Amino acid sequence: MSYLRSLPAETTLLQVFRAYPGPAKHLLAFHEELLRGESPFTPGEREMIAAYVSGVNACDYCHGIHTVTAEAFGVPEGVLAAAVADLASAPVEEKLKPVLAYVGKLTRTPSRMTEADAEAVFAAGWDERALHDAVLVCALFNFMNRMVEGIGIEADAAYAVESGERLKEGGYAGLAGLLTDA
Template identity: 70%
Template sequence: MPDVPHLPSLPDDARLVDVFKRYPETSLPLLAYHETVMRGPSPFSLGERELIAAYVSGVNACAYCHGVHTETAQRFGVPEGLLAAALADLDSAPVDERLKPVLRYVGKLTATPSRVTAEDAAEVFAAGWDEKALHDAVMVCALFNFMNRMVEGHGIAADAAYYALSGKRLHDIGYDGLARQLAA
């Protein structure tokens, strides 16, 4: 954990919400986009989208986003330990077989984006997902690659207690609720 965030105007124990409060002109539209991607209509459940977000964050080794979104996913019914197992060995992890090609796809898109192929997409389709599902998975992946860099670039860190608190908040009020809290 870094000693202090990279922006001197933030408190020493800054969290992402502190960045959001400091820069509402960029944060409020970003939270609205989160609400659309993570809570809007989708072939994926809320828990599955949080699972994808946490998985991408794990591939990126972004402890903050991985921790917060693992907790959020678990609150939406993703079993405890599933994300750690998926990151360790997706093939043997107790992940729904339909989701494995989706996680493989977003993992590859995260780690080696220029190597994603039509064959990778075909695996997602062969698992029974449609074009909207692939689009939604790509959008969650892209959003969390962005967020991982935002968190790491600002030097934001937290611990397991904060991940649990933030995961509960996101489960209970969503991203729009967080934006309303920040705007108040």
């Protein structure tokens, strides 16, 4: 239930963005660059990182939407739920496990990050750009999770599917285009 009294109780993030388009347009441009721009990670892998961080934070809204988006990009169904439950035994590609372990630790205990954590990502075959991008996706979704939870935004599974498919098809630039739609 939204804590913003000027918006309906069942407010979605898009409705919040429409109510506050100034910050939203910049935030969505950053999402587009980070999640759809050039990167060592595919869009599906970046959506997987976003969904994983959101799952670690128990942000059902973001976890649900970005799980659907990751799956739309080819991440097998159920992988993200398994990863959040137990990354070590989850059917995640071995090359991605150290990345998810890194962003999981960064989410849970940011002050405890070490060079060894980064070395595990590098040892899996990722470069500095990949580590940089993973950290930025992690940071962005820790921000988004706190925004969603702080405003009191919730959605059901049907909305997660609708929103995830919209993100797969139009990206975040497409979402920004909806800011002025009634």
